[in-house]
Amino acid sequence: MVTVQRTPFDVLSSTGLLQVARRATLERLAAASTVRTLRRDQILFIAGSRSSAVYAVASGTLRVFTTSAVGAEPTLALLSAGDMVGELGVLDDVPRSTSVAALRASDVVEVPGRAFRDAFESDPAVARRLVALLSARLRTSNDGFTDLASLDLGGRLAKYLLGEVDRQGHDRLKLPLTQTELGQLLGGARQTVNQVMQALERSGLVQVTGRTVHVLDAEGLRRRAGGIL
Numbered sequence: 748m749v750t751v752q753r754t755p756f757d758v759l760s761s762t763g764l765l766q767v768a769r770r771a772t773l774e775r776l777a778a779a780s781t782v783r784t785l786r787r788d789q790i791l792f793i794a795g796s797r798s799s800a801v802y803a804v805a806s807g808t809l810r811v812f813t814t815s816a817v818g819a820e821p822t823l824a825l826l827s828a829g830d831m832v833g834e835l836g837v838l839d840d841v842p843r844s845t846s847v848a849a850l851r852a853s854d855v856v857e858v859p860g861r862a863f864r865d866a867f868e869s870d871p872a873v874a875r876r877l878v879a880l881l882s883a884r885l886r887t888s889n890d891g892f893t894d895l896a897s898l899d900l901g902g903r904l905a906k907y908l909l910g911e912v913d914r915q916g917h918d919r920l921k922l923p924l925t926q927t928e929l930g931q932l933l934g935g936a937r938q939t940v941n942q943v944m945q946a947l948e949r950s951g952l953v954q955v956t957g958r959t960v961h962v963l964d965a966e967g968l969r970r971r972a973g974g975i976l
Contacts, residue, residue: 755780755856758805764831764880765803767872779862785809785849791832793846798836801863804828807853808923811845812931822931824887825850825924834877837863850928898972900935901943906972907933908953908962918962925958947971 756777759765765773782805785791791802791809809826823845826832836843837860867873898906907929911920922929926944927937935943944960947953952968954961962968 753805755782758803758856762803762829762831764834764876765873767876768866768870772866772870772873776858776862776866780856780858783855783857785853785855787849787852789849791847791849791855792843794843796843798833798841798843799860801831801833801837801858801860803856803858804830805854805856808850809847809853810850811847813845820931821934822928825932834863838867900933900939901946902972903933904940904943905947905968908960909965909968909972912962912965918965920960920962922958922960
């Protein structure tokens with residue numbers, strides 16, 4: 748199991764949303780919060796359930812997903828340390844619109860809905876920051892829809908690998924996702940993701956060893972992500 752080494756105050760103050768909050772606001776939120784440890788694949792909440800709390804990710808990885816009529820569970824977003832989830836449902840007092848589960852063993856800080864609403868209403872910096880984050884989240888969602896419409900799976904995989912280069916800071920990547928999980932994120936079956944990864948390798952763009960991917964030709968990946976190759 749994962750163990751939170753930081754206090755709820757530390758976790759909340761490091762989130763993108765609450766890092767602008769007043770210290771008094773953070774102290775009240777931390778005092779009202781509890782820590783939850785989630786095992787791999789454990790559900791945090793499901794679509795349609797009551798929005799009773801907001802969650803700050805302390806460690807691990809969560810995935811936001813929906814469930815289709817045929818039982819498919821496409822991944823809409825991945826959440827890691829510093830992210831928060833559940834804010835809109837709590838503020839609007841509406842049921843959850845998506846489901847969230849632990850992709851890996853994870854720790855979250857659970858903030859009761861009433862405490863979060865009080866912080867939102869009493870600390871203007873939190874409200875302003877939320878608007879900015881929601882705008883960024885909307886742009887990311889729109890980019891994802893555009894990619895699904897305009898890029899094939901190879902282009903989407905190339906774009907994902909380039910994003911991991913930026914996130915990890917080097918060109919030898921330890922992929923955080925299995926090929927099944929990549930398929931859920933990119934919109935393809937595990938076997939197809941494997942085939943597309945092999946095609947990128949044959950093209951000399953990457954070298955694959957297990958879940959380690961060495962990006963050999965970043966410019967070539969950019970052309971593939973742009974649908975040029």
